[in-house]
Amino acid sequence: xxxxxKNEINKPLISRIAELEKxxxxxxxxxxxxxxxxxxxxxxILDVLYGKIDxxxxxxxxxxxxLEQAKLVDANVGDELNFREVLLNLRGKPxxxxxxxxxxxxxxxxxxxxxxxxDIPIGRILKNHQVESRRRINGIYVEKPNEKLQKIxxxxxxxxxxxxxxxxxxxxxMWIKEVFPISYxx
Amino acid sequence: xxxxxKNEINKPLISRIAELEKxxxxxxxxxxxxxxxxxxxxxxILDVLYGKIDxxxxxxxxxxxxLEQAKLVDANVGDELNFREVLLNLRGKPxxxxxxxxxxxxxxxxxxxxxxxxDIPIGRILKNHQVESRRRINGIYVEKPNEKLQKIxxxxxxxxxxxxxxxxxxxxxMWIKEVFPISYxx
Numbered sequence: 001x002x003x004x005x006k007n008e009i010n011k012p013l014i015s016r017i018a019e020l021e022k023x024x025x026x027x028x029x030x031x032x033x034x035x036x037x038x039x040x041x042x043x044x045i046l047d048v049l050y051g052k053i054d055x056x057x058x059x060x061x062x063x064x065x066x067l068e069q070a071k072l073v074d075a076n077v078g079d080e081l082n083f084r085e086v087l088l089n090l091r092g093k094p095x096x097x098x099x100x101x102x103x104x105x106x107x108x109x110x111x112x113x114x115x116x117x118x119d120i121p122i123g124r125i126l127k128n129h130q131v132e133s134r135r136r137i138n139g140i141y142v143e144k145p146n147e148k149l150q151k152i153x154x155x156x157x158x159x160x161x162x163x164x165x166x167x168x169x170x171x172x173x174m175w176i177k178e179v180f181p182i183s184y185x186x
Numbered sequence: 187x188x189x190x191x192k193n194e195i196n197k198p199l200i201s202r203i204a205e206l207e208k209x210x211x212x213x214x215x216x217x218x219x220x221x222x223x224x225x226x227x228x229x230x231i232l233d234v235l236y237g238k239i240d241x242x243x244x245x246x247x248x249x250x251x252x253l254e255q256a257k258l259v260d261a262n263v264g265d266e267l268n269f270r271e272v273l274l275n276l277r278g279k280p281x282x283x284x285x286x287x288x289x290x291x292x293x294x295x296x297x298x299x300x301x302x303x304x305d306i307p308i309g310r311i312l313k314n315h316q317v318e319s320r321r322r323i324n325g326i327y328v329e330k331p332n333e334k335l336q337k338i339x340x341x342x343x344x345x346x347x348x349x350x351x352x353x354x355x356x357x358x359x360m361w362i363k364e365v366f367p368i369s370y371x372x
Contacts, residue, residue, distance in 0.1 A: 006300065006306050006310065006311075006314055007238070007241075007305070007306055007307075007310060008238075009310050009313045009314055010229070010230050010233040010234070010238065010310065010313075011238065013230065013233065013234055014233055014234055014237055014238060017234055030216070030217045030235050031216045031217065031220070033234045033235060034217070034220055034231050034234065034235070037230060037231075037234045038224065038226040038227075038230065038231060039226045039227055039230060039313075040224040040225045040226020040227070040321075041224075041225050041226070043196070044196050044199065044223060044224065044225060045220050045223075045224060047196040047199065047200055048196070048199055048200055048203055048219045048220065048223045049216050049219060049220070051200055052193070052194075052196065052197065052200060055193075114192065119193070120192050120193055121193075124192065124193060124195050124196065125192075126320075127195045127196075127225075127320070128192055128195055130320060130353075131320065132318045132319050132320050132353065132354055132355070133318050133319075133320070134312075134313070134316060134317065134318050134319070135226075167316075167318065168318055169318070
């Protein structure tokens with residue numbers, strides 16, 4: 001890496017947030033910017049902002065990866081993946097929707113069991129199992145909600161969203177997409 | 187770990203923030219709470235909130251660990267440590283003071299060089315070198331500023347502070363303390 005670029009590593013994030021604000025002609029709040037860009041645990045942030053939040057598992061299943069799914073986690077077509085959709089909520093009020101895709105072969109037994117068994121957010125699972133990792137953000141965007149999200153959040157307003165990979169041991173351990181209405185966390 | 191406690195991992199953070207608010211009879215802002223508790227990069231958060239922030243190195247040197255210093259990073263007395271004090275700032279306006287202590291033997295050559303050579307915040311160093319890690323918060327507190335901090339921030343008001351370890355490869359790679367005036371990030 002060039003000496004001059006060593007302080008520029010977060011520039012793509014800064015530029016992307018500025019771009020989103022311009023495209024949508026609105027300022028994002030500090031908390032929104034943090035939720036869209038942090039490489040830390042989102043659950044921990046929501047826990048501390050709201051007191052302990054809850055997780056509703058909307059769906060959870062295992063299936064073989066198709067090409068598109070395999071690409072997201074840098075796995076092979078046919079590899080077994082865990083798919084999970086959850087709703088982080090505060091006493092029933094939805095805060096954030098999250099979808100995750102996790103190659104089973106890269107999880108410890110303990111992590112796999114926690115993913116399947118109980119309503120535990122991924123941030124808490126990683127912390128409980130003391131996983132060392134880094135997060136690589138793939139994209140940050142504004143999108144229209146599909147029917148499912150409209151129903152969950154009771155609104156058809158634009159959504160803020162991002163997707164990222166949690167990397168551990170040099171491999172993608174988890175791919176995650178998080179979505180919330182643009183009027184949340186103002 | 188008990189099944190019932192798997193969702194309680196962030197409870198100490200939540201309780202500690204509530205305690206601080208009560209003891210000091212003031213509410214902390216959302217951004218303050220996040221800065222005090224996140225396991226993500228603080229530099230990345232400040233970068234995104236303010237546009238790219240700068241780092242001033244106030245001091246930087248190597249020395250052998252005394253007992254107290256060795257304990258902070260789980261090293262041996264006499265081990266060589268890098269000590270650094272920096273000021274994260276926005277075009278000269280101070281945002282946050284940070285002190286770090288880093289056992290040289292646990293750093294790659296590249297990381298050690300970046301620590302010594304240039305004004306690069308630790309969050310950016312870890313990201314540049316794609317370090318996989320986890321952060322373990324030791325304490326979050328309100329404290330009176332010493333003379334140095336009073337001079338840096340031009341105030342004698344109370345400071346918010348925390349200290350934490352960045353753990354990588356099962357060892358403490360870095361110990362960090364961060365401090366900022368209680369009226370910042372409101």
